[in-house]
Amino acid sequence: MADTILVLAWLVLAHLAADFILQSASIAAAKSGHGSRALAGLFAHGWIVAAVVVPVGFAFGERGWWFVLLTGLSHIAIDRAKVVLTRRAAAAALREAHDRHEAPRPPEHLGRAWTPQPAALFLADQGAHLAAASGGWAVLLAGVPLDPGWTAAIDGWLGSWDRVAVHGVASAAVVLIGLAIVNIRAASLFVGILVRPVEVTAGGEHRWGGRVAPAPDPDIRSSTSAAQAPVGRRWSIRLGPLDARVIAEPEPAIASPASPSTPPLGGSARVGSTIGVLERILIVVFVLTGTDVAIGFVVAAKTLARFRLLDDRDFAEYYLLGTLASVAIAIVSALIGRAALGALLA
Structure with missing residues (x-):
């Protein structure tokens, strides 16, 4: 009989690897598009998800292969639902920002079209995938003996x-690798989406942080593009027989952090992202080793580096939101990992 906790931990790791390691930027961008391009991206990602759980098919036989098929299909359906809902949230946020006549914000401030909905949908998407995996396990695989051929091969x-x-090493490896993916890749994407969800670049592309966002409907795209077009001012002066025309140059537009003229992440953003990763890794280590009291020193050290900037209310909100989200993910994931290790190594 398979170790239930180890199999569930492995399924979580397989999902994390498929979503945050094996999924390329081009597939993620295609999934967020329209028509056949979106369909191709969704099915490409579905194949990746199915491929990483293929060992389940070999281990459990016919029921395992049904699990592989349903996992790939459910992943496609859940991802498509997230894209559609996120597109609507992005369109609504951009429409409201356009109605308020707000200009793009500097990189280290919350976006002009800030909304928590994309980040909430990101979490809901991950929760739905994990629920589908655990539900599939409970319905198809729980209590099913391993295939004799698989057991003999192992x-x-x-x-x-x-x-x-071997069981102890495999258990620790599965949990620790999962924690690494969550706190290095997944958390970085989540925090980026949370603190700067929607921005329109000069090329008309919609981005959250450093990730391509689902483009809103064409009417929203055209309205936001029109709102961003620089307009000059003109004066005509006539003095007797002389005519003069004065044309004022339009104010230069504030480039968004992901505009084509600048990389998606500038130097400051890359440093901030790296600091966040190191912060989460330290917190995970402290929680796993039972030295939780040291977490406060990590957060304090990070805050001292930006102490003078906290007088800017917009930056303070941006900084506090990102820091709390980063710390929360590290603590929650580490607590789950510690519980899983305790159960697996008991």
Whole structure:
């Protein structure tokens, strides 16, 4: 009989690898598009998701292959729902910003079209994927014995190795690799979407932080593009037989952080992202080792580096939102990882 907790932990790791490691930027951009391009991106990602859980098919036989198929299809459906809902949220946020006549904000401020909905949908998407995996396990695989051929292959591969030691090493590796993916890749994307959800670049592309966003409907795109077009001012002066025309140059537009003239992440943003990753790794280490009291020193050290900038209310809100989200993800994921390790290594 398979170790239920280890199999569930492995399914979580497989999902994280498919979503945040194996999914390329081009596939993510295609999924957020329209028509056949979006369909191709969704099915490409669905194939990746199905591929990473193929061992389940070999391990559990027919029921395992049904699990592989349903996992890929459910992933496609959930991702499509998230894209559609996020597109509507982006369109509504941009429309409201356009109605308020707000200009793009500097990089280290909340976006002019800020809304928590894209970040909430990101979390809901991940929760739905994990619920589908655990539900599929409960319905199709719970209590099902491993395929004899799979068991024989694993025994032959392990040879004379100590099974208890192998189980402990595999359990620790699955949990620690999962924590690394969550706190290095997934959390960085989530915080980027949360603090700067929607911006329109000079080329008309919609981005959240450093990730391509689903483009709103054409009418919203045209209205926001028109709102961003610089307009000059003119004066005509006539003095007797002389005519003169004065044309004022339009004010230069504030480039968004992901405009074509600048990379999606500038130097400051890259440094900030790296600091966030190191912060989360330290917090995870402290939680796993039982030295939770040191978490406060990490947050304090990060805050001291930006202390003078906190007088700017807009920056303070941006900084506080990103820091709280980053710390929360690190603490919650580390607590889950610690509980999983305790159950697996008991």
